Amino acid sequence: MDKRVKEVDIYRDKGGVREGFRDLLVEEIPLTIYLNEKEIVTLLCTPEYLEDLAVGFLVSEGFIRKKEDLREVKADYDKGMVRVLTSATSVIAESTFLKRYITTGCGKGTSFYHLTDVRRSKVPDTGLRVSGVEVLSLMKEAQHRSELFLKTGGVHGTALCDNRQILVFREDIGRHNATDKIAGKCFLEGIPLHDKLLLTTGRVSSEILIKTAKMGISILVSRSAPTALAVEIAHEAGVTIIGFARGNRFNIYTHPERVSPS
Amino acid sequence: MDKRVKEVDIYRDKGGVREGFRDLLVEEIPLTIYLNEKEIVTLLCTPEYLEDLAVGFLVSEGFIRKKEDLREVKADYDKGMVRVLTSATSVIAESTFLKRYITTGCGKGTSFYHLTDVRRSKVPDTGLRVSGVEVLSLMKEAQHRSELFLKTGGVHGTALCDNRQILVFREDIGRHNATDKIAGKCFLEGIPLHDKLLLTTGRVSSEILIKTAKMGISILVSRSAPTALAVEIAHEAGVTIIGFARGNRFNIYTHPERVSPS
Numbered sequence: 001m002d003k004r005v006k007e008v009d010i011y012r013d014k015g016g017v018r019e020g021f022r023d024l025l026v027e028e029i030p031l032t033i034y035l036n037e038k039e040i041v042t043l044l045c046t047p048e049y050l051e052d053l054a055v056g057f058l059v060s061e062g063f064i065r066k067k068e069d070l071r072e073v074k075a076d077y078d079k080g081m082v083r084v085l086t087s088a089t090s091v092i093a094e095s096t097f098l099k100r101y102i103t104t105g106c107g108k109g110t111s112f113y114h115l116t117d118v119r120r121s122k123v124p125d126t127g128l129r130v131s132g133v134e135v136l137s138l139m140k141e142a143q144h145r146s147e148l149f150l151k152t153g154g155v156h157g158t159a160l161c162d163n164r165q166i167l168v169f170r171e172d173i174g175r176h177n178a179t180d181k182i183a184g185k186c187f188l189e190g191i192p193l194h195d196k197l198l199l200t201t202g203r204v205s206s207e208i209l210i211k212t213a214k215m216g217i218s219i220l221v222s223r224s225a226p227t228a229l230a231v232e233i234a235h236e237a238g239v240t241i242i243g244f245a246r247g248n249r250f251n252i253y254t255h256p257e258r259v260s261p262s
Numbered sequence: 263m264d265k266r267v268k269e270v271d272i273y274r275d276k277g278g279v280r281e282g283f284r285d286l287l288v289e290e291i292p293l294t295i296y297l298n299e300k301e302i303v304t305l306l307c308t309p310e311y312l313e314d315l316a317v318g319f320l321v322s323e324g325f326i327r328k329k330e331d332l333r334e335v336k337a338d339y340d341k342g343m344v345r346v347l348t349s350a351t352s353v354i355a356e357s358t359f360l361k362r363y364i365t366t367g368c369g370k371g372t373s374f375y376h377l378t379d380v381r382r383s384k385v386p387d388t389g390l391r392v393s394g395v396e397v398l399s400l401m402k403e404a405q406h407r408s409e410l411f412l413k414t415g416g417v418h419g420t421a422l423c424d425n426r427q428i429l430v431f432r433e434d435i436g437r438h439n440a441t442d443k444i445a446g447k448c449f450l451e452g453i454p455l456h457d458k459l460l461l462t463t464g465r466v467s468s469e470i471l472i473k474t475a476k477m478g479i480s481i482l483v484s485r486s487a488p489t490a491l492a493v494e495i496a497h498e499a500g501v502t503i504i505g506f507a508r509g510n511r512f513n514i515y516t517h518p519e520r521v522s523p524s
């Protein structure tokens with residue numbers, strides 16, 4: 001049985017006729033992350049790839065900088081816990097994390113909303129380019145891969161891609177978690193990111209944009225809309241935002257020079 | 263000019279043909295909430311009804327319990343701040359808030375994931391009932407009211423309704439913020455909630471369900487899917503969850519006795 005879903009008995013009402021049937025719901029669990037025996041945060045997430053999620057979160061928030069510092073990552077799925085041990089951790093990250101912790105309407109917190117921080121995360125132009133045909137074909141592939149969404153309708157998907165195909169695909173009740181699961185896997189396996197694109201089925205808030213920039217990824221593709229703040233930060237951070245990629249069309253919000261028409 | 267949106271110049275690529283045009287994006291700002299001069303949290307939100315949002319958040323998190331305790335609520339839209347002064351605040355809420363602060367993939371944090379807490383928020387059955395026709399007609403009205411969504415595609419809407427019509431409608435980049443904006447308004451204006459329904463265009467995570475239960479609302483209607491955890495808590499808390507309300511159909515996940523077929 002897929003641990004990401006749960007079967008429940010519900011009623012469906014169609015045109016005034018009610019029938020009982022068995023439905024699939026996406027699982028949601030509270031996951032508490034401990035860093036060197038210290039409780040850092042509790043996320044609500046879909047219960048898979050919890051190690052990747054914890055590491056991705058800690059890297060994205062600046063708690064961990066180098067893979068060599070990582071000593072152990074241990075997930076307890078039943079208790080909803082991940083314990084991470086490191087030989088070094090950023091004191092600055094720890095002290096600013098609680099203070100600056102920012103939450104969104106749609107997504108968990110990240111730090112830094114200061115221009116200096118954004119400049120520090122400026123993504124260097126590595127020469128990565130994408131064509132319009134590639135953008136639309138990758139989005140189409142992502143929809144085919146959205147297995148949990150097709151089952152439950154309750155998740156967002158995020159994909160790490162090169163120009164030709166999807167390399168890693170993750171689904172979660174939270175857009176931010178799906179992104180952190182990818183960031184964690186890449187950090188743990190040393191997968192280079194400067195030549196990759198990130199693709200999401202969800203909206204692009206400032207937090208998703210900042211996560212993308214921190215991963216060093218210069219092209220972010222969404223099926224949906226970006227916010228004005230995400231677009232402002234993307235201008236500054238050097239990230240191309242492509243939005244509303246559906247059917248045979250898409251919008252380019254920032255740094256259009258990376259996208260060729262065909 | 264609508265302060266919730268921003269005009270930007272972007273490119274649209276359709277069938278390989280690129281054209282420049284002027285688009286509307288939804289605004290996103292970091293809003294810091296201060297309670298009695300103490301910094302509590304920073305939310306990312308759409309800049310309107312900030313006073314309602316701050317009060318709704320503080321009430322929902324248990325910082326404020328009675329309207330009489332409220333002395334002043336002052337928003338500074340330019341600086342992204344709301345200052346709330348009270349004559350009494352819950353010491354328990356303050357001390358547990360930072361510790362138990364839970365964030366989701368899709369939504370900011372709330373407290374309490376313990377059964378005792380859920381039992382404390384059990385919604386009494388006030389006899390509120392709704393018919394299938396009413397559910398679908400309210401959802402249809404909500405879509406017509408989704409002005410900011412139609413402009414930008416970047417927001418979710420939440421509505422407070424009685425059986426016949428939408429009474430309050432709020433849109434925000436965050437589902438949780440839209441709900442808190444309604445909770446704050448109702449708290450400030452003393453609007454009774456036991457005879458109302460809450461309706462959202464977004465998914466139903468455990469956090470949205472808990473917010474609904476804390477407001478004392480017994481029927482929650484969504485256009486989208488609930489999570490397994492939201493459904494578990496709704497069973498316990500006595501809240502009816504209606505999901506996938508679209509066209510002429512909907513699902514009933516919990517407490518179906520409150521929904522008549524026509």
